[in-house]
Amino acid sequence: MKLSTPQKTVANDPARFVVLCTGRRFGKTTLGIRQLFYNARMPDQNVWAVLPSYRMARNVWWDAVKAKAIELNWAKKINEADLSIILKNGSKISLKGADNRDALRGAKLNYIFLDECGDIEKEAYTQVLRPTLSDTGGKAMFAGTPKGISNWLYDIYQKGQDKTEDNWSSYQFTTIQGGFVPEEGQWFIFCSILLSRHTFDCHLRPRGRPRLPSIFSPRFLPSLLPVPLATSAYGYLAHPEPPWADSRFYPYPRYLCDTG
Ligand SMILES: Nc1ncnc2c1ncn2[C@@H]1O[C@H](COP(=O)(O)OP(=O)(O)OP(=O)(O)O)[C@@H](O)[C@H]1O
Numbered sequence: 001m002k003l004s005t006p007q008k009t010v011a012n013d014p015a016r017f018v019v020l021c022t023g024r025r026f027g028k029t030t031l032g033i034r035q036l037f038y039n040a041r042m043p044d045q046n047v048w049a050v051l052p053s054y055r056m057a058r059n060v061w062w063d064a065v066k067a068k069a070i071e072l073n074w075a076k077k078i079n080e081a082d083l084s085i086i087l088k089n090g091s092k093i094s095l096k097g098a099d100n101r102d103a104l105r106g107a108k109l110n111y112i113f114l115d116e117c118g119d120i121e122k123e124a125y126t127q128v129l130r131p132t133l134s135d136t137g138g139k140a141m142f143a144g145t146p147k148g149i150s151n152w153l154y155d156i157y158q159k160g161q162d163k164t165e166d167n168w169s170s171y172q173f174t175t176i177q178g179g180f181v182p183e184e185g186q187w188f189i190f191c192s193i194l195l196s197r198h199t200f201d202c203h204l205r206p207r208g209r210p211r212l213p214s215i216f217s218p219r220f221l222p223s224l225l226p227v228p229l230a231t232s233a234y235g236y237l238a239h240p241e242p243p244w245a246d247s248r249f250y251p252y253p254r255y256l257c258d259t260g
């Protein structure tokens with residue numbers, strides 16, 4: 001599978017720590033799986049993907065990682081119980097859930113891809129995972145869909161934007177820029193954002209402005225909106241410079257709308 005242009009830009013970034021904030025369905029997980037194999041191509045590398053939970057590692061990642069190892073004909077031994085694959089070149093690819101911190105300890109790692117970082121506790125990285133990269137000078141990539149500004153994905157995104165932080169680099173792309181969601185799907189994602197009070201508060205409500213009275217909660221909004229109004233709301237979202245594209249208000253101003 002060939003990477004999309006934005007996926008390629010991120011994959012080619014030479015920084016030690018790369019942060020990727022995108023809308024849903026951008027292609028983060030697909031890029032992550034590619035990164036695992038790319039970093040395990042050299043002999044004797046220890047490469048991990050860390051997901052918010054073991055269940056997610058098994059349900060979302062494991063089949064795709066196994067399929068890739070088989071397709072490349074790189075697998076020497078596949079271990080179903082601990083979600084790991086030993087490659088013919090001596091490298092090992094493992095999937096881990098951050099819900100079991102003890103399972104993250106003790107390793108010496110060359111590369112970590114953290115998916116859905118917004119759902120992984122900061123301390124799981126800073127206290128447990130970060131030290132595993134120290135001996136090797138290993139690299140990490142942090143991917144996620146932003147969930148407001150009070151979380152560490154936002155903090156490390158800002159670090160990646162800071163020109164004085166040589167080791168850090170960060171990117172932000174919209175769902176539409178990802179190129180893998182057809183127009184109907186974009187509608188679906190837009191509606192799911194309206195339905196999610198949390199996401200609405202984080203992305204569409206200017207910071208500091210009081211919450212809407214509950215009757216106007218976005219949870220009820222779609223049923224209150226006549227179709228033309230909903231359509232124009234979407235048009236507004238996709239407008240090149242909607243008011244909420246103002247970065248004074250929003251950490252990820254171009255979160256959903258493709259502003260070209
Ligand atoms: N380079 C690519 N070439 C072809 N299809 C791709 C590519 N990258 C991603 N896709 C497809 O796009 C869809 C979304 O990809 P993926 O699951 O990786 O996105 P995601 O950002 O992890 O989504 P989510 O927000 O749901 O976790 C999938 O159907 C995937 O197969």
Ligand SMILES: [Mg+2]
Binds near residue numbers: 030115
């Ligand atoms: Mg994903």
